[in-house]
Amino acid sequence: MAVCTGCSLLCEDIELVGGTSHAKNLCRKGWAHFQSLYTERTKPTIEDQDATLDGAIAKASEILANAKKPLLYGWSNSTLEAQAAGIELAKKIGAALEGTTSLGQCTLMEQVLTGKIPSCTLDDVRNYADTSVFWGADPSNSHPRHLSRFSYYPRGEKHQKSYEEERSCVAIDVRKSSTATLCSNYFYRLPPGTDDQFIESIMAALDGKIPKFGDKKRMIELGTLLRKTEYGALFPGRGLVYSLQEKMDLLQKLIAKLSEITAFKVVPMVEHYNTRGFNQLLLDETGFINSVSFHDGAAVHGPMQSMIEAARSCDAALVIGSDPLSSLPFGIARALAKKPLIAIDPRRSLTTDAAKVVIPSAMCGFEAGGTALRMDGVKIAFDSVIKGDMQSDEQILARIKEAI
Amino acid sequence: MDADVTIVTFRDIFQDEAGKKGRYTDEYRDLSARIILDRQEMARLGVKDGQRLKVQNDVGSVVVAAxxxxxxxxxxxxxxxxxxxxxxLVGDEVCNASNPGPKRITARVSPTDDGITQISELLQRMRA
Structure with a gap:
């Protein structure tokens, strides 16, 4: 069996029949991930000229050694072992560390990892949950096997009957997403930016009061469903997090209220396969889940260590397993693109195209093994499934650290 | 004719698949460089499926298909x-109340004869 590193579900049941091109149990996203092994692979370059791997690593080490305020960004598509090596490198060279949740799930993830919001494993969801709520999340597109493996369709320890009889699925979104179509009985459409009012309305319905926002009858119906729930799971996506922003305490209050009535847990829908791993490792190491600077030795976290400040103020950036020039807002991407960039990545991207130094790496889950934390915090180990001569992120980072 | 809209971004598995084939593929561009509009809004703007629209705000502008x-x-x-x-089209300060980031972009759309913005041009803008 192989593990798919295509998203944070880390599906462990991938059967390889005659190699990676004939794998079973993959979703469309996983299949594309497996096929990406054969296309758009990077090669070592320095200033757009072909180089040797040794030469690219030496140049990257030189850039980082000479930088006064280096930034190390990415990490969500790296193993725990590579992430740990990255934290050590950051300490050694006095760098800032940023993960990909800095502009997304950061606040929510922090509340989950510090225990302010109760969480559970996806196996608990499969075995016990009778209500799953997808809020600002669309797993049918982002985590395609979420519903079939854990949250809606499977039979579990306490749920031996079919999903129509024993599980309810709620979708709260601004658009009728693919997931919302699947749980159309409980689809609640919100105008953008009104999630806080929707939370207030749910809490009113739970208290037996008349909700002030939304269709009163449907809000009372949702309140009744949640009250009757024996074990509920909420899966918040970026839609909810961006909408609530500084009002994230409202979600905490809602979960606290639901927890007075029944068991209700939260699992953030982070995207990349080891997003949670980086947040957890950094929290264990520094007390912060993101945006940490070691410029002055000790770990510092604050507004001056925000992603935008880090991108603007750094004088060199190492980007690993991430494509910030594609995924970040224009201003931040532009700030990064103007810095001397070092990209450690197995595949071509806008970021590798803009990088001064490109270091090709092994694709985790195929050419390199390791461990990672699934979106629910469960540690998953995987081996390499094909032989290759590419070096892993961990090996490359160790060589850079040694060279510096 | 133009229209002020609030744009909400979302994930799409087909575009994700195309991106894994390559960021520079036509398939990735065709799935990414488009804006989904209300039918009445399209009629008011006088555009049909596939016709080009300029989407712009204080941050930037792109030409995409309707x-x-x-x-x-x-x-x-x-x-x-x-x-x-x-x-x-997304501003820098995405973690504060005054800017809700990629989930609520305010922009103006207007029909244009310009070509779809190419990804190479987006990269050039970042490096400029």
Whole structure:
């Protein structure tokens, strides 16, 4: 069996029949991930000229050694072992560390990892949950096997009957997403930016009061469903997090209220396969889940260590397993693109195209093994499934650290 | 004729698949560089599926293809798949109350004869 590193579900049941091109149990996203092994692979370059791997690593080490305020960004598509090596490198060279949740799930993830919001494993969801709520999340597109493996369709320890009889699925979104179509009985459409009012309305319905926002009858119906729930799971996506922003305490209050009535847990829908791993490792190491600077030795976290400040103020950036020039807002991407960039990545991207130094790496889950934390915090180990001569992120980072 | 819209970005598995084939593929561009608009809004703007629209705000601008929504009416609300094209319109300060980031982009759309913005051009803008 192989593990798919295509998203944070880390599906462990991938059967390889005659190699990676004939794998079973993959979703469309996983299949594309497996096929990406054969296309758009990077090669070592320095200033757009072909180089040797040794030469690219030496140049990257030189850039980082000479930088006064280096930034190390990415990490969500790296193993725990590579992430740990990255934290050590950051300490050694006095760098800032940023993960990909800095502009997304950061606040929510922090509340989950510090225990302010109760969480559970996806196996608990499969075995016990009778209500799953997808809020600002669309797993049918982002985590395609979420519903079939854990949250809606499977039979579990306490749920031996079919999903129509024993599980309810709620979708709260601004658009009728693919997931919302699947749980159309409980689809609640919100105008953008009104999630806080929707939370207030749910809490009113739970208290037996008349909700002030939304269709009163449907809000009372949702309140009744949640009250009757024996074990509920909420899966918040970026839609909810961006909408609530500084009002994230409202979600905490809602979960606290639901927890007075029944068991209700939260699992953030982070995207990349080891997003949670980086947040957890950094929290264990520094007390912060993101945006940490070691410029002055000790770990510092604050507004001056925000992603935008880090991108603007750094004088060199190492980007690993991430494509910030594609995924970040224009201003931040532009700030990064103007810095001397070092990209450690197995595949071509806008970021590798803009990088001064490109270091090709092994694709985790195929050419390199390791461990990672699934979106629910469960540690998953995987081996390499094909032989290759590419070096892993961990090996490359160790060589850079040694060279510096 | 133009229209002010709020754009909400979302994930799409087909675009994700195309991105894994390559960021520079036509398939990735075709799925990313488009904006889904309310049917009435499209009629008011005088555009049909595939016709080009300039989407611009204080942050930047892109030319993308129009696509009619199959959802129930949502005037003044538009959708774009998260991509380098949508990110051209997202401000820097995405973690404060005054800027809700990629989930509520305010922009103006207007028909144009300009070509679809190419990804190489987006990269050039970042490096300029």
């Amino acid at each position: 696509k009619a929504s199959e959802d129930e009416p949502h005037p003044a609300l538009a959708f774009m798949i998260s991509s380098p094209w949508s990110n051209q």
